[in-house]
Amino acid sequence: MTRNHPFPMPALALLLALAGCAKNDEAAVRAPPPPxxxxxxxxxxxxxSDVIEAIGTAQANESITLTAKITETVRKINFIDGQKVDAGDVLVELTSSQQAAQLKDALALSKDADRQYQRQQDLVKQGTVSKSLFDTAQATRDSNAAKVDTIRAQLSDRVIVAPFSGVLGLRRVSVGTLVTPGTAITTLDDVHLVKLDFAVPETELASLKPGLAIRAATPAYPNRRFEGKIDSLDSRVDPVTRAITVRALIANPDGELRAGMLLNVDVLSRDRxxxxxxxxxxxxxxxxxxxxxxxxxxxxxxxxxxxxxxxxxxxxxxxxxxxxxxxxxxxxxxxxxxxxxxxxxxxxxxxxxxxxx
Missing domain, CATH: 2.40.420.20 (conserved putative lor/sdh protein from methanococcus maripaludis s2 fold)
Structure with missing residues (x-):
């Protein structure tokens, strides 16, 4: 006799399948997540290094505006715009024909007075002339020599030379221009070394000292970084801005930096x-x-x-x-x-x- 199963066969298969799924789900829950x-x-x-950020303005190491000392017309110009010059180079010559003639006359008088002095000196030794005549000859010689020096000084005022080596700016006069004391002729900048002045809050004062390294950048050369060192600090803190002015020096052998340029500055302190x-x-x-x-x-x-x-x-x-x-x-x-x-x-x-x- 055949025994009847408590569940029909299709129902049994379904139960077995559900049980298998439950075990798989339980295993999945227990499995750790992937790394x-x-x-x-x-x-x-x-x-x-600690970095103190600032904005600074470049200045030439030496910078002047060349002017005339006297009122006279320009006779000759010996430079072009932007030219590099050495100290002592003659840049401008002013009209000096009158002084040149005066110098020629004064030199002749001085030479004659010197001869008279030498002659009187020999005669005094021989006792044939008085000491007073010799003193007069000596005074005349000295007076004529002083006149020569005076005229030479007047001539030097008519020759404008470069006081130091550097780069000239734009020419502002022409041949024939009547210049007076203070008339700007051109500018001269020594930019082989650039002074960079920038303001730093007084709260950073303890971190600043001469010799600290700085890095500077300018939009004119976006891929360049200019390195230098702090040279000095101002003796006073500005009472309005509560900042102190710091001056750094940057070598500029190629002359890429110009006076007046704006630079972003990073001061590197506390190297460690x-x-x-x-x-x-x-x-x-x-x-x-x-x-x-x-x-x-x-x-x-x-x-x-x-x-x-x-x-x-x-x-x-x-x-x-x-x-x-x-x-x-x-x-x-x-x-x-x-x-x-x-x-x-x-x-x-x-x-x-x-x-x-």
Missing amino acids: TPVVAADVATREW QALSVPELALVPIGQKQYVYKIENGDVARQIEVKVGTRRAGEVEIVEGLAAGDRVVVEGTVSLRDGAKVAVRSGGTGAAAQTARN
């Missing part, structure tokens, strides 16, 4: 060795900063860190990490403390480059 792919970077010790990480590694939570430190090669631990100063793409780590630690640079959004990670190569932007380094 989160991330990009990591090593915590490294690097050269570090510091731990740093890519700025993208930081995870701000409230007023605190955290990073995900990779432990045992595949576990991300959320670590609180104390940060210092920042620079392009990097941040100084004061506390919380040590050299050689690895931190997550990309993928922090998907992480939680204790999560498994899979460090991969690649990434984007500066973070990936830092990670590869």
